[in-house]
Amino acid sequence: MFDFDMLGLAPALNDALKRTGFTQPTPIQNQAIPLAMEGHDILGLAQTGTGKTLAFGLPLIDYLLANPGKPDPKTAKALILAPTRELVNQIAESLRTLTNGTRVHVVAVVGGQSINRQITQLSRGTDILVATPGRLMDLMDRRAVDLGSVRHLVLDEADQMLDLGFIHALRKIAPRLGTPRQTMLFSATMPNQMEELSRAYLNDPRRVQVSPPGKPVDKITQSVHFLDKGAKPGKLREILSRDPEALTLVFGRTKHGAEKLMKGLVADGFNAASIHGNKSQGQRDRAIKAFRAGEIKVLVATDVAARGIDIPGVAYVINYDLPEVPDNYVHRIGRTARAGREGEAIAFCSPDEADLLRQIQKLMKIEVPVASGSSPLNDGAEGGGRRSGAPRGRGRGQGKPANSQKPAAAKRRRPRRRRAA
Template sequence: MKFEDYHIAPEIKRSLEKAGFKRPTDIQFKAIPAIMKGEDVLAIAQTGTGKTAAFAIPVVDLLSRQKPSSRAEGIKCLVMVPTRELAIQITEVFERIAQYTSIKAISVFGGVEQAPQIAQLERGVDILISTPGRMFDLVSQGHIKLNRIEILILDEADHMLDLGFIKDIQDLIKFLPKNRQTLFFSATINEKIKKLAYSLVRNAIRIQISPQNPVARNITHSVAFIGMDDKRFFLERVIKENPDKKILVFVRTKVRAERVFKALERMEIEAVTIHGDKEQKDRLEAMASFRKGEVKILIATDVSARGIDIANVDYVVNYDLPEQAENYVHRVGRTGRGVQKGIAVSFCSPEEKPVLDEIQEYLGQPIDILKISTTDYSETLDFTADTTDDLKSLMKEVEEFESRKKKHKKR
């Protein structure tokens, strides 16, 4: 079935054609008809399956078919998401799909001045995409009214629970009309998520897209055994052997992100970082420069592993293995999206082997080992452009980062 065969508004078909959408993905094929019928939906699908369009297409269609009404009547659809980056990305998808309709979508999130967001809200909005903190701030100030919500969408619900937003979600329900449509999207399912989901949805259509291999088939992923202190040299080699490739590097902590950035800087390799201690403006600039390909290397913590759709990422490098096994899937899912091929490589130090075992157990299969000969290993260390290998220099980098962080908190 093609999108042109769906009973959706011609304006939406036009925008889908312009965006190159021809056939629905599995999650879109199963979710769109149910949502268009007004059903509640509980959908479990791995990252990169097209979840955002699965709810954005039918929601824009439903709202565009309503009789014209004043936006002063209130927001009709609320989309709750765990992170700022995801809020921005989902808003872009709604805008693209709704571009030939009168439907207006905006996002609100913390970390930036609220005045411009309030101004947008005052001009009227049909679809609001928001993180919990900023939304409740604006509700308490009277800038957001939720009494006319017709559709509630929770996206990346499992990640929202991981970040401790369960009470916010439960509090949110008190503000919403009981007679509403609820769409619950999550990459994973467990008892806690199931309990929350069934407290929100009514007689929901359950959709589960769960291939035997949680990692998409078009991603080649492997692991290399590398000493913790040698990882930066192997990252340098990957980058220099792939000068035109877009590479997303995942590290475990904010301090590690800055250390890797400094190491690449010494190697005269341009990179940008994104993590929770960066100003929102800097995070947006880093994402924009990486998306456009102006900078080929993005170093990120797991704040960027979930749901972020960055086009044409050629490589994902797990510089550090993730603390939670399921985050491995979310990380490597940043490459090989849609029909594109992707490569993911993980650097595993001896102390990380127990984490690797957990990841392989979660995947239900071993990860291919990238064998590095003794000669190759030695040559990688010998030919590095980074000649700074003393502990004092590394500790100084950490101290500088911590000092900047303290100054930021005082402001």
């Protein structure tokens, strides 16, 4: 593998990388950085946690160092869009670490923070603007930012932008950007809409793919517990008690559910906090900071955090509730095994979540090994036959409880159809 200093980056960047402990590029960085430095548009596909931020950040900073000049008031030279506040802040923090001591200036703007303060920051202009689409639109409406000088556009976690409906904002933002420009689009998954997005905004892009889309990091050990919904709290406390000093990220499906779960853990003596959409940005930032520092051992979150937590020390990710969007499972468990480390992802699956697990396994093209309980997935399900760890000889019989409901439902429907006729 190459060292960073073999990629032709500016000496100041190589020095910053050495100070922060980066010596060798990851596969996505090794492939994307030279192409980006040549000016190509990039379509980058890589597993979560493999270093996509540096894959676009390093060539961007390198270009700005080679082409100095103070930005005009209210302008930016480069724009990075990301779907969540946490991810925007994480990207900005990473870039500032690399630009420390240089004249390259980074500004981050997200919702939930003072827009007047952000207007003041932008009044002086910036080299790199990192933003959520919604807050950027607010600033554009107030004429606080002029994007006509932007010659570099990065769309990070573009698939989630599509999921959250930011495509409409992107259609309004893109025409305001300068031309010609370099565009880089990065994602861990590749839904059909992504192809349309790449055709609309990328010009003859170079596709960089270091793993199949939807595939989690290889160093993540996965398992699933099949259990009734009411047994989830006890199983969670059992798992947390095994390694109480480990940093553990627990994902719930709803804001109310995540908050209730966190309060229950605190009441039982666990050092826990929560982040979700009902928390202010300040509360979310403080919780993540304390989690990163190890002051909080358990962080309960909704999917608002799935793409914004880059904390190498996360040892466990527990899917207390399975996500309704299969891609989100990949992003959730990608919060562990960061930067080449190993990690463990544990899922809870109640009977009503069996189809969600089936969809997740179909996306990843693997079977999640069974840690406990009997799998309700039968041999004919997508993704394979008997689940790893399931008792032999059960096979299709494990699916009988769910399937036995179908004939009864059909009998109820047929009389109604005859009456309607």
